[in-house]
Amino acid sequence: MKALIIGGGLGGLLTATRLVKAGHRVEVFERLALIGGRFINLDYKGYTLTSGALHMIPHGSRGPLASMLRQVGADVKIVPSSPPATLRIPDNGSFRDMSFEKFSSPLSLTDKLKLFYLTTKSRFVKPGDESFKDWFFPFIKDTWLIKFANAYCGWALSMRCDEIPAREVLAIIDNMRRYGGPGVPMGGCGAIINALEQVILSGGGIIHTNSQVDQILIVDGRAVGVEAGGGTILGDVVISDIGHQATAQLYDHPGSDEFREYMASLESIKPSAGIKISLGANRPLIEHSGILLTPYARRVNGINEVTNIDPSLAPPGKHLVMSHQAIQSDDIQSEIELGLKDLEDIFHKEDYEVLMVQTYRNGWPVNRAGSGSDLGNTTPIRGLYIVGDGAKGKGGIEVEGVALGVENTIGLLQNFKTNYTT
């Protein structure tokens, strides 16, 4: 089988490695001069910043992404963060840090019991479409729990707890129990991209950069090729790493009812928007390699310091500190200012410089489909599949969701291959 892959982001490259390893022919088309999408290392002033991610793998060395990397023989070491996360709580003009596992300790005994009851019940009666906030707040009217939930959802998903469906958060909590907490890849997220590139090239796969796909060719309701870089390339399947919506703009739409329904369903996909602020510091600001969640900050949801795991991500003796915040209004300037004020408060009197403020939304968001609005990996066009963070697997945070979606797509492709290709 010959697979054509649109987009050389993590989703496209993971799919390419899986297919190359299974003996298929693969060509990846990337519009930019470099591959990796929102998972690239960007060297700046001696620090390793990124094109997107905060150098963190949500379930570390035990999660779906790590297993897939091992499976394809991509040589990357992911070091578990320890502790996974702490919570910073203001305390009499100063602050104290609390362990993540003890998040429920500020709740009253009655509220703790209610929370236990709600989570136990959800194992038997799955929540409907209500938001995570609407799932707990009618029973537990506690502002700490809202702040905690917003910090966690903001850090992990760039969403507020009233934006994300409860069923998705509960699936994420199950995955946290199953796979464990986060980790940092040695060499940063770019090390993963480099390792995948190696696997693809050594398996005979082809990667084209500066090669934008302008059209997907459809014959009799089936994807048969792409127009890219001024030429026509034919293949058995087309796999797109640019989300359902952007992919649908690349081909002529069939007039069927099924297709109209598909196009209508795309309107429910909401990208998540966020701001990342990278700081360079002369001494450690966090002192551990996990996430510092900041439920009491105005905007910042959490911060990490990946140089506590891989010092090479900053110049010798320096530290790289990155904060993330979900964007809460259209006034980007004031969102940035509030984030910077938070960091001044949190790192009061500390010696650091702001390296860069990066904002992500619209066509270059934190996630193309905010968690819970993912639509799956198929399209009404036969032989056209969607991977990446616009088509994540259930309960999969960020790149874990990308890996779960790729795994699912590989399964679908096996059936497709036996039915339609030689």
Next chain:
Amino acid sequence: MRISTECVGCGQCVVFCPSEAISVWGKASISDNCTQCGVCIQYCPLGAIREEEA
């Protein structure tokens, strides 16, 4: 070079500009240091950087 309204402020162009001519704060802006080399165009994920029309 001209930055269009499609720019989201992701900062990718900043690190690839050989002349340190770009800064970002919610949106990119280009200073007089720009030599019109065109490198940044290849790295903008949104195609937001274009050559100035003469």
